[in-house]
Amino acid sequence: MLQDTISAKKYLFDPDAHTELRLQRNRERDVVLLSGDIVENSRSDVAGVSARVYRGGRYGFSSMAECSEEAAERVLRAASENAAFMNAHSPAGKPALRSITGGRIICDTINDPAQQIYTDFIRELDNYIVKHYPKLISRQLNATEDSMEKLLVVSDGVDAHTVLPRSYIYMTLTSETKAGMPVNVFRAFGGEGTFDVNFTDPAAYFPEVDKLYERLMQKREGVYADAGLKTVILSGELTGMLSHEAVGHTVEADLVLGGSVAAHMLHKQVASELVTLSDFAHTAFGERCPLPVFVDDEGTPAKDVTLIKDGILTGYMNSRETAQRFGMEPCGNARAWLFSDEPLIRMRNTAIHPGKDKLEDMIASVDDGYYLTATENGQADTTGEFMFGITMGYEIKKGKLGRAILDTTISGVAFDMLKTVDMVGDQVEWESFGFCGKKQPMPVGLGGPALRCKVLIGGR
Amino acid sequence: MEKLERIAQYLLDTAKEAGADNVLCVVNETETNEFNMLNGEFSLLRTMFDRSVQLSLLMDQRKGTITVNSFEKEALLKAVEDCIASAKSAEPDAAWEFDPEPRDESFTEGTLICDKERLFERTQELVDNITERHPKIMIEELYTDHRAARTVLKTSAGITSRISGGCYNMSLTYSAHEGEKGTNFYYGDTKLLSLDRPFIDCGLIEWELDAVERQLDSAPLSGKFTGTVVLAPNALADLVLGTMSWNFLSDTPLIDGTSIWKDKLGESVADEKFTLSFEPYAADVVAGGRFTEEGYRAEDFDVIREGKLISFMLSQYGANKTGGVRAGVKGYLPFPHIPAGTKTLEEIIGGIRRGVLVMRFSGGEPAPSGEFSGVAKNSFLIENGKIATALVETMISGNVADMLKNIRAISSDVLKDGYGSLPFMAFDGVTVSGK
Numbered sequence: 019m020l021q022d023t024i025s026a027k028k029y030l031f032d033p034d035a036h037t038e039l040r041l042q043r044n045r046e047r048d049v050v051l052l053s054g055d056i057v058e059n060s061r062s063d064v065a066g067v068s069a070r071v072y073r074g075g076r077y078g079f080s081s082m083a084e085c086s087e088e089a090a091e092r093v094l095r096a097a098s099e100n101a102a103f104m105n106a107h108s109p110a111g112k113p114a115l116r117s118i119t120g121g122r123i124i125c126d127t128i129n130d131p132a133q134q135i136y137t138d139f140i141r142e143l144d145n146y147i148v149k150h151y152p153k154l155i156s157r158q159l160n161a162t163e164d165s166m167e168k169l170l171v172v173s174d175g176v177d178a179h180t181v182l183p184r185s186y187i188y189m190t191l192t193s194e195t196k197a198g199m200p201v202n203v204f205r206a207f208g209g210e211g212t213f214d215v216n217f218t219d220p221a222a223y224f225p226e227v228d229k230l231y232e233r234l235m236q237k238r239e240g241v242y243a244d245a246g247l248k249t250v251i252l253s254g255e256l257t258g259m260l261s262h263e264a265v266g267h268t269v270e271a272d273l274v275l276g277g278s279v280a281a282h283m284l285h286k287q288v289a290s291e292l293v294t295l296s297d298f299a300h301t302a303f304g305e306r307c308p309l310p311v312f313v314d315d316e317g318t319p320a321k322d323v324t325l326i327k328d329g330i331l332t333g334y335m336n337s338r339e340t341a342q343r344f345g346m347e348p349c350g351n352a353r354a355w356l357f358s359d360e361p362l363i364r365m366r367n368t369a370i371h372p373g374k375d376k377l378e379d380m381i382a383s384v385d386d387g388y389y390l391t392a393t394e395n396g397q398a399d400t401t402g403e404f405m406f407g408i409t410m411g412y413e414i415k416k417g418k419l420g421r422a423i424l425d426t427t428i429s430g431v432a433f434d435m436l437k438t439v440d441m442v443g444d445q446v447e448w449e450s451f452g453f454c455g456k457k458q459p460m461p462v463g464l465g466g467p468a469l470r471c472k473v474l475i476g477g478r
Numbered sequence: 479m480e481k482l483e484r485i486a487q488y489l490l491d492t493a494k495e496a497g498a499d500n501v502l503c504v505v506n507e508t509e510t511n512e513f514n515m516l517n518g519e520f521s522l523l524r525t526m527f528d529r530s531v532q533l534s535l536l537m538d539q540r541k542g543t544i545t546v547n548s549f550e551k552e553a554l555l556k557a558v559e560d561c562i563a564s565a566k567s568a569e570p571d572a573a574w575e576f577d578p579e580p581r582d583e584s585f586t587e588g589t590l591i592c593d594k595e596r597l598f599e600r601t602q603e604l605v606d607n608i609t610e611r612h613p614k615i616m617i618e619e620l621y622t623d624h625r626a627a628r629t630v631l632k633t634s635a636g637i638t639s640r641i642s643g644g645c646y647n648m649s650l651t652y653s654a655h656e657g658e659k660g661t662n663f664y665y666g667d668t669k670l671l672s673l674d675r676p677f678i679d680c681g682l683i684e685w686e687l688d689a690v691e692r693q694l695d696s697a698p699l700s701g702k703f704t705g706t707v708v709l710a711p712n713a714l715a716d717l718v719l720g721t722m723s724w725n726f727l728s729d730t731p732l733i734d735g736t737s738i739w740k741d742k743l744g745e746s747v748a749d750e751k752f753t754l755s756f757e758p759y760a761a762d763v764v765a766g767g768r769f770t771e772e773g774y775r776a777e778d779f780d781v782i783r784e785g786k787l788i789s790f791m792l793s794q795y796g797a798n799k800t801g802g803v804r805a806g807v808k809g810y811l812p813f814p815h816i817p818a819g820t821k822t823l824e825e826i827i828g829g830i831r832r833g834v835l836v837m838r839f840s841g842g843e844p845a846p847s848g849e850f851s852g853v854a855k856n857s858f859l860i861e862n863g864k865i866a867t868a869l870v871e872t873m874i875s876g877n878v879a880d881m882l883k884n885i886r887a888i889s890s891d892v893l894k895d896g897y898g899s900l901p902f903m904a905f906d907g908v909t910v911s912g913k
Contacts, residue, residue, distance in 0.1 A: 053734045056568045057795070060543040061560055066528075077522040083529045083547040100523040107598055108520040133542070133560075134567035156734035192736055192846065200736040200846035245702055245851075245875065245911040275517040276618030276651075282658045358526045360514075397840045399662045400618065400653060403870060405853045407842015427842040427851040429873055457619070474913065476841075476851025476873040 019127055020169050020179075023087045024067060030094050031173045035101065036072040036115045036338075039094065040315060041065075041085055041169040042357035047185075047213065049136040051144050051159045058160075061133065066357035069097040072339070075112025076104035081358040115338045118175040118348070123313045125180045128165055131214035136161035139213075140187060142220040143227065147191070151231050155200065156192035161185075163213045164461070166355075168315070175317025184309060184461055185213040186451045187223070191230055193238045201424065203234045204394055204409055206451035209308050233410055236422035241413070243426045243475050249387035250428070250473055251380050251414070254447025256393055256406060257466030261295055261368045262454065263396040264404035264432035266464075269325050269333070270351075270363045270456075271340035278400040279433065280331060288331045289436030294371040295326040297335055298463075299350055307367035308450035308463030313350060315361040320350030325368075329436075337363050355458040362456060367463035373442025380441045380470050382417040388475065389414055390428065395452075402432035408475075427476040435471055443468030479628055479640055482507060485549055486632035489533055492558045494634060498535040498565075501634040502576045502773050506530045511592045512623035513601050518609075518616065520601075533561050534771075539570040573798035577773035580636025585768050587643035588671045592624035596673050597646065604648070604677040611678075612654075612687045614694060618663055619651040622677075633773045645765045645896075646670045648677050654691045661693040662855045662870070664838060666712060669764040669896030681895040682711070689837060693856060696868035699912025706833030706886055707874055707908040708826060708860070711893035711900035713839040717852070718903070719754070719814055721844040721878040727781065729796035736846045738879060742787050743802075748882035750785040755815045756807055757898075763813045764896035770794075770807060777806030814898040819888030823902050826887045828863040834910055835860055836874065844878060851875035854910070872912050881905040 024039045031037040043065035050058035067089050068081035078100030080093040140159040147157050165183035170176075186208035194200050207223060208216050252260065267273060268280040275281075280288075289295075296302070299320035300310035311320045316338050324332050334344060340363065341348035352361035381389055392410035405427050413420035448465035482505040493501040507529045514522040531554065534543045542564030546557045601622045608615050626644035631637060651665040668680045678684055709717065724731075731737035739747055757778040758766030767776045772794045780788045789805055790796075797804040807813070827835065834857050841852015854874050859866040882905075889902035 052730060055571055055573075055733070055799075056541075057729070057733070058543075059541055059564050059568050060545070061564055062545040063557075064530075064545070064547045066547065076520065079522055079524040080526070081524075082527045096525050100525055103594075104520055104523050108602075110519070132567070133564040137567045156736050158730075158734070192734070200738070202736075202846060245873065245909060247913050272516055273618065277517075277616040277653050277655050277660055277663075279660060358528055360522060360524060394843055399840075399855065401660055401662055401870075403662060403853065403855075405840050405842070407852075409842070425842060425845040425849060425851075427853070427873065427875075429853045429871065431871060457621075474871060474873060474911070476875045476911065 020085065020167055022169055023085055024090045024169060025171050027087065027090045027094065028171055030091065032071065032098060034073065037173040038070045038316060039090060039171050040357065041067045043167045044356055045165045047133065047136060047163040049133065049140060049161045051140050053156050054144060056137065059133065064356065067093055068357050069093040070360055071097040071101040072115060073101045074105045075110030076101055076108065078102070078104060079360050116342055118318055120174060121176040121319070123176055123178040123180065125312065128167070128181050128183045129212045129214055131212060135214055139217050139220055143223060146224050147227055154191055155194055158190040160188040161213065162188065170315060170317060172317030176313045176319050177317065178313040180312060182309060182461070183212045184208070184210050184450065185216050187217065189230060191234050193234050195238050201237050201240070203230055203237060205230050209450050237410065237424065240422040240424045243388065243423045245476055247472055248475050249384050250471065251384065251389045252469045252471065253391040254443065254445065254466050254468055255449055256390055257370050257469050258447065258449050258464035259393050259396045259406050261370050261466050262365060262462065262464040263398040264402060265295060265325065266297065266365045266368045267398050268400060268402050268432065269335060271334040271336045271344060272363050273400055274334055275340065276400065279402045283331045283433065286331055287329050288433040289326055289329040290439040291329040292373055292442045293326055293329050293436055293439055296369065296371065297323045297325060297365050298367040298369065302367060302369060303446060308448045309367060309461050311350060311366045314352045315354045316352045318348045318350045318352065320366065323349045335363055335365065337361065353460060355460055359458045362458060364456065364460045365454065365462050369446060369464065370466035372444050372446050372467040375441045375443050377443055377468050380443060380468055381414055381419060383441065383470065384414040385416055387414045388412065388423065389419060398432070403429065404432055405429040428473045430473045435473055438472040439469050441470035479630065479642065482628060482630040483632065483638065485531065486630050489531065489554060489558065490632055490634050492555065493533065493535050496558055496562050498537050498562065500536040500576050502534045504532045504629065504631050506627060506629045508625060508627045510623055510625045511594055512621055513598060515601070515605065515617060515620040517618065518605060531557065533557055535561055535565060536574050537562065537565045539572055539574055540565040540568040541574045542568065573795050575772065575794045575798060576633055576635060577637060578635050581775065582638050584640040587765055588645045590626040590642065590644050592626065592644070593673060597622055597624060600673050600677055607676065607678040608687065612691055614654045614656055614691045615652050615687055616655045617650065617652045621649045623647050631769050631773060637773055639769050641768050643765065646673060652690065654694050656694050659694055661690055661696070664690050664856050667895065671764055682893050686837065690856060693868040696870045698871040699859065699869055699910065702909065702911040703832060704907060704909055706830045706904050706906050707910070708833060708835045708902055708904045710835070710837040710902055713836045714900055714903055715814065717839040717841065717850065718878055718881065721848055721850065723791060725844060725846055725848060727791040729793055731846065732790055732792060732802065733796055733799045738847060739787060745787060746785045747787045748782055748785045749885035751819065751885055751888055752782060752785055752882060753780065753817050754782045755780045756812050757815045758807055758813045760813065760815060760899065762894045762899055766813050767807055774804065779806035814900060816888065816900055818890045818892045818901050820890055821887055823889045823891045826889055826902065826904050827860055827865065830860045830904065831862060833860040834858065834869065834872065834874065835865065848878040850878060872910065874908050874910055876908040881908065
């Protein structure tokens with residue numbers, strides 16, 4: 019646990035400025051087993067202190083790779099000098115930030131499991147794969163963990179000591195088609211929590227290996243998708259990607275100010291009336307979110323943000339500064355990845371709300387289209403134009419699932435595509451592996467139910 | 479620098495005493511000053527004082543690696559202890575190897591001193607230039623920084639390598655707007671040793687700004703055709719070089735045997751117009767890598783020469799695993815260089831009956847086979863030798879290995895952004911699809 023060397027430094031805060039002082043440690047663990055060989059076996063522990071000072075509409079920031087009281091004093095001085103430099107060279111003359119009611123939030127401590135625990139667990143999974151599926155041409159297992167521990171003191175708002183650990187196993191199995199071309203499938207397991215808590219029994223994952231292998235066998239017989247505009251059923255995993263990439267980024271207030279299409283759409287119809295979308299802080303649909311956030315790095319207590327309500331765009335995600343510009347309430351979206359990073363507007367757990375349709379009815383309703391079930395990556399534009407890489411999917415012919423398809427990509431314009439949604443599944447599926455990229459990486463949760471809609475699909 | 483050397487030596491000695499056979503240590507100290515602009519307005523000045531210690535060791539051919547960012551004795555001792563424990567958790571693998579030959583070398587590049595006032599002026603000047611010359615461009619994000627770094631590599635085999643210097647970086651993201659009309663965003667980075675010229679004169683920035691402004695009047699493509707795709711340098715790096723690097727040439731696909739080029743060394747894999755090398759020492763590369771993660775001195779090397787596969791991009795570990803040869807540098811596109819062709823971009827477009835010019839590619843991870851599909855961002859339709867219209871909602875798909883055999887032309891126009899030297903390239907036989 020971090021030793022508190024910063025709380026006592028509040029007396030140094032400039033009374034005419036908003037100040038954040040943050041002590042932070044990031045931990046990463048990584049073991050990679052490639053076809054039986056450990057090709058990566060690494061640990062990383064990075065800690066330090068940073069300060070950010072807001073005065074007159076300009077920020078100054080400084081960080082040091084030390085956790086001492088002297089380092090805290092030095093970064094406070096440097097951040098204050100940087101704010102002064104900006105105000106001298108580019109004065110904005112903006113008012114002070116609106117104050118936030120103070121308080122203190124303290125979360126749990128976290129374990130630090132030995133490297134042997136990661137290695138042993140995936141070695142046992144690998145042994146199972148070798149024994150049952152010896153004809154694979156390649157298999158890769160990653161055991162990984164990253165965690166953030168933060169101590170935050172602010173001039174106004176909530177002081178906090180929080181931890182956010184998460185751990186995963188990534189599994190990739192590779193076979194080849196009859197023509198000798200390699201094809202692979204991927205699956206991630208895990209979520210919030212340290213590795214020793216999330217992964218206790220390798221045998222519990224053997225059935226998941228079997229399912230993944232079955233998908234690989236379907237995919238090696240797979241066909242190219244037929245390129246063009248198609249009716250598709252997106253699985254909950256893809257709906258999560260849609261919520262985050264295609265909609266979420268366009269309604270981050272800094273991107274709205276930068277020219278996002280959402281700048282012109284507030285309070286307008288942007289989706290089918292069946293679509294409601296929220297960025298949840300820590301609790302969604304009565305359960306703890308995949309990666310809960312209770313307070314952000316500006317000292318704002320975290321609350322949910324409703325972004326789309328019954329198809330109408332209702333809000334943006336904000337920092338304290340952008341909330342003031344838009345006359346909205348800050349809800350705890352300003353987050354930083356490392357001690358040396360400044361808080362940026364980031365999503366937390368972004369999801370479309372469930373509807374009433376059963377997945378089997380949704381598939382049965384499609385005459386000629388695709389059921390798309392897995393994605394590894396996605397990107398979106400400030401115009402709302404998005405793309406997701408599709409790594410698993412099936413043809414739908416006359417309401418029945420058909421052959422698997424080879425890797426492809428789907429794309430569309432979010433606020434056009436969401437208007438084509440005419441069925442919404444009744445089950446929510448969440449994912450939280452990987453990182454959102456926006457100057458800094460950030461762990462996020464994303465989720466939703468199955469959707470029926472129209473998208474552009476790549477292929478031959 | 480002496481302090482960093484002392485820390486590195488302390489780690490080597492401590493790890494050896496704890497039972498390590500081979501030790502490699504990289505100690506680094508940096509100071510970064512960064513101006514941030516959001517939405518065309520200065521928002522933040524950051525100053526970061528950072529440091530890192532990376533320790534890798536072999537113990538009975540078991541490898542462990544740890545990274546920390548403290549120089550405190552207690553933290554360094556714990557790092558050695560954790561690294562030894564990590565190594566013990568692994569199985570022995572005879573393929574692990576650090577450079578066994580001793581050497582002593584020093585490199586200096588650029589300046590350790592940040593000219594903060596000049597950097598501010600150049601940043602403001604870029605914004606003013608864009609506002610005057612490209613009034614429809616809206617800057618979403620602009621970061622300019624100077625990073626000063628001192629780095630020491632030391633190994634138990636007697637290697638000491640010192641690198642000292644600093645460089646400037648400019649990262650710009652923007653789109654064009656007119657009323658409620660807006661284009662896709664576009665971005666690019668430029669690395670510079672000095673601030674002796676305006677940012678807008680670097681790389682292809684002026685051409686790119688102009689092209690994005692012309693994308694305001696765009697339309698989706700109707701239907702599907704097979705034609706010529708001209709990839710601008712950034713799209714070329716992301717799609718073609720990225721897929722080659724990750725799927726065909728690097729350790730993982732060669733060790734696990736999924737690379738479709740695994741048996742192609744010495745054979746033709748691309749059109750004979752195409753040569754690709756990686757050149758950390760090239761004159762137009764700023765702050766190129768000077769050593770590999772296994773301690774070997776970085777070297778310029780050819781991957782493909784006149785269409786023939788000359789070298790993979792293997793580490794010494796990958797080379798030992800596959801019976802191959804270690805490459806001069808390792809990593810994701812380490813300072814790529816493709817020799818320029820003879821025709822200008824305009825001349826290349828003039829010879830295309832139907833195709834697209836793509837400035838940015840946004841797609842799913844290409845399959846191990848090289849199959850890909852994705853969105854042609856910031857793109858134009860080419861018809862009968864002319865730019866016809868800007869496109870949105872248009873996808874391209876194909877196979878990267880096939881594309882390399884169907885190279886129509888390589889441009890004489892080249893992007894030199896401090897990271898490498900890349901031309902525009904035209905490929906035949908790519909599927910282009912719209913609504």
